[in-house]
Amino acid sequence: MDIKKVHIVIPIVMAGIIGYFGTEIMDIKKVHILIPIVMAGIIGYLGTKIMDIKEVHILIPIVMAGIIGYLGQTDLNEAFSVLPSIPHISRPSSQPVRQVDLDETSLVISRQTDLNEAFSVLPRMSYPQPFVDKPQRTDVLLMSPWLAPIMWEGTFNRDILNAQYRQKKFVVGVATFAVKKYVRFIEGFLGSANKFFLSGHRVNFYLFTDHPEKVPSMKLAPEKSLFIIPVQNYSRWQDISMNRMDIISNRIRTHWHYEVDYLYSMDIDVQMFEHIGVEIIDTLVGTISSWQYTKPRDSNSYERRPESRAAIPSGEGDFYYAASFYGGSVSEVYKLTTACFKGVTEDRANGIEAKWHEESHLNKYLLYHKPTRLLSPEYYWDEELPRPQIIRVKRLSSVRKDLEEVRS
Numbered sequence: 291m292d293i294k295k296v297h298i299v300i301p302i303v304m305a306g307i308i309g310y311f312g313t314e315i316m317d318i319k320k321v322h323i324l325i326p327i328v329m330a331g332i333i334g335y336l337g338t339k340i341m342d343i344k345e346v347h348i349l350i351p352i353v354m355a356g357i358i359g360y361l362g363q364t365d366l367n368e369a370f371s372v373l374p375s376i377p378h379i380s381r382p383s384s385q386p387v388r389q390v391d392l393d394e395t396s397l398v399i400s401r402q403t404d405l406n407e408a409f410s411v412l413p414r415m416s417y418p419q420p421f422v423d424k425p426q427r428t429d430v431l432l433m434s435p436w437l438a439p440i441m442w443e444g445t446f447n448r449d450i451l452n453a454q455y456r457q458k459k460f461v462v463g464v465a466t467f468a469v470k471k472y473v474r475f476i477e478g479f480l481g482s483a484n485k486f487f488l489s490g491h492r493v494n495f496y497l498f499t500d501h502p503e504k505v506p507s508m509k510l511a512p513e514k515s516l517f518i519i520p521v522q523n524y525s526r527w528q529d530i531s532m533n534r535m536d537i538i539s540n541r542i543r544t545h546w547h548y549e550v551d552y553l554y555s556m557d558i559d560v561q562m563f564e565h566i567g568v569e570i571i572d573t574l575v576g577t578i579s580s581w582q583y584t585k586p587r588d589s590n591s592y593e594r595r596p597e598s599r600a601a602i603p604s605g606e607g608d609f610y611y612a613a614s615f616y617g618g619s620v621s622e623v624y625k626l627t628t629a630c631f632k633g634v635t636e637d638r639a640n641g642i643e644a645k646w647h648e649e650s651h652l653n654k655y656l657l658y659h660k661p662t663r664l665l666s667p668e669y670y671w672d673e674e675l676p677r678p679q680i681i682r683v684k685r686l687s688s689v690r691k692d693l694e695e696v697r698s
Contacts, residue, residue: 429679441665441666442666442680443668446569455568460552461551464493466556473504478689484511486565491568495514495516496517499520521537535628542627551620555613555616557614563685564685566686572661574661575662577614577615577616579609579610579667581610587607592645598650599634599651600654601654611652614688629651630655633654634651670687672688673690674690
């Protein structure tokens with residue numbers, strides 16, 4: 291701007307000072323945003339008169355200084371609150387879409403906040419000090435190649451995790467299906483989940499069934515709720531299985547993105563034997579299959595036929611994931627279930643059915659959309675398998691049953 295006189299800076303600085311202190315002195319929050327800016331311009335203009343500054347364009351940095359002085363002190367969201375609100379868009383974001391207050395997700399330290407209070411959010415607790423050169427377990431893989439943690443017994447402290455997650459006040463949804471003869475597993479599932487699943491945290495169980503009248507009356511913990519949702523029956527169990535993705539996707543779009551922060555899909559024919567806690571909470575979570583956790587990728591049960599939308603090319607594959615337990619943030623589960631059911635629909639149109647139905651499509655999705663957290667086979671162990679030493683805890687297990695009989 292070819293400003294050659296040093297004293298020209300004075301009105302600019304004065305404008306900035308007025309722009310800043312105008313917000314403090316007058317407590318200007320919304321409509322009166324222009325007042326400190328106009329005052330800055332007046333001071334800037336008078337400065338040109340007093341100091342005999344002729345060039346008109348010198349006023350530009352003066353006014354800008356007033357604007358910057360104001361906005362540097364003001365919350366931008368509040369400053370631009372005059373804009374109309376944007377209606378809800380169903381396309382999922384990368385974060386849970388349930389609206390929460392700011393103080394539920396972050397610690398904001400204001401001028402009036404007592405620092406002792408701000409930094410006393412965690413309760414005092416005694417636990418062994420961690421050391422980087424003394425890993426708690428060396429017999430299992432603790433981190434995936436893309437740096438996602440793999441949850442095993444002995445690798446985390448649940449007390450610390452609970453203390454941290456209670457500050458966030460999240461709500462977790464669990465979707466499960468009890469159709470046809472599978473209604474016999476409802477009581478065992480809910481009874482064990484009430485005791486062992488996310489104890490002390492808010493959980494909504496969403497039970498889809500074609501026999502609502504057969505759901506047993508059960509008293510759940512105060513922080514847990516049961517919602518019974520009628521669903522139609524299908525002649526084949528495979529159709530029931532594959533249509534779960536569509537039902538979950540539609541329910542997220544219409545209801546759950548208002549109700550929960552995280553969502554997990556679980557089979558009904560399982561029971562829990564040990565605590566499953568907040569260590570499962572993450573953006574996108576898959577459970578490593580207990581049947582195939584040690585097999586080479588070419589021996590896994592991936593769908594390999596290229597004509598299927600679930601096909602994984604030979605030589606590719608990370609872990610084999612069980613469709614019996616997966617989840618994550620409600621927006622990521624929406625993306626997953628929508629994509630998987632689209633693959634199921636395209637396969638149907640082409641007259642093909644993936645090898646392991648929706649589980650094959652789940653594995654295809656998680657190959658190209660890496661989970662941010664993996665659950666070890668502890669979190670879904672099949673009762674038919676002998677338990678090796680690395681499985682120190684059996685947290686969740688399938689119920690022994692005659693598959694042909696319950697699926698008929």
